[in-house]
Amino acid sequence: TQLLEQSPQFLSIQEGENLTVYCNSSSVFSSLQWYRQEPGEGPVLLVTVVTGGEVKKLKRLTFQFGDARKDSSLHITAAQPGDTGLYLCAGARVLGYSTLTFGKGTMLLVSP
């Protein structure tokens, strides 16, 4: 059973468009992370959200943690080709030490 479901699995858009990707679960997480991974490289941490309802912005990227801490979204404004990559969400079930659960990712392709 996949604890974190990401949607869509694949997204192909034109430069300048806006998009939202989702990370959903029936489980509560103490924190949730978003990573971006480029082909052949390791994932790079974008953000960690820990408080229900929290919104964080990173330039054109907006991350939101659901009020119940079961879901999260990533919104990209005016996408650029450099945003292309695999976006992974990961959740920690318990405060302090626990292992992370990763979603399967959303592959984003932004064409010029």
Add this chain to the structure above:
Amino acid sequence: SQTIHQWPATLVQPVGSPLSLECTVEGTSNPNLYWYRQAAGRGLQLLFYSVGIGQISSEVPQNLSASRPQDRQFILSSKKLLLSDSGFYLCAWSRTGTSDTQYFGPGTRLTVL
């Protein structure tokens, strides 16, 4: 600042051969260390994690083993590789006492023929 290294970057091995992948972290002490496998550019499967020297927890039964001979060194091994061991292997670290922010190495692409 902290850095994490993995080697080799790529590896092609025959079925039945041994494996040793190495991961080292610089700039931090007593990190938690993790080995993941990623198939087909998708989600990450946690293989092993370690909270200290000689302390290894295995998440899935498999053909692989892990060791942590030094504080900032994590090794993934196999005595006899299977075709199904092919994949992209990632090492990650997190600060002591927490796992919710992990930092990944560049990965090793393993192809078993």
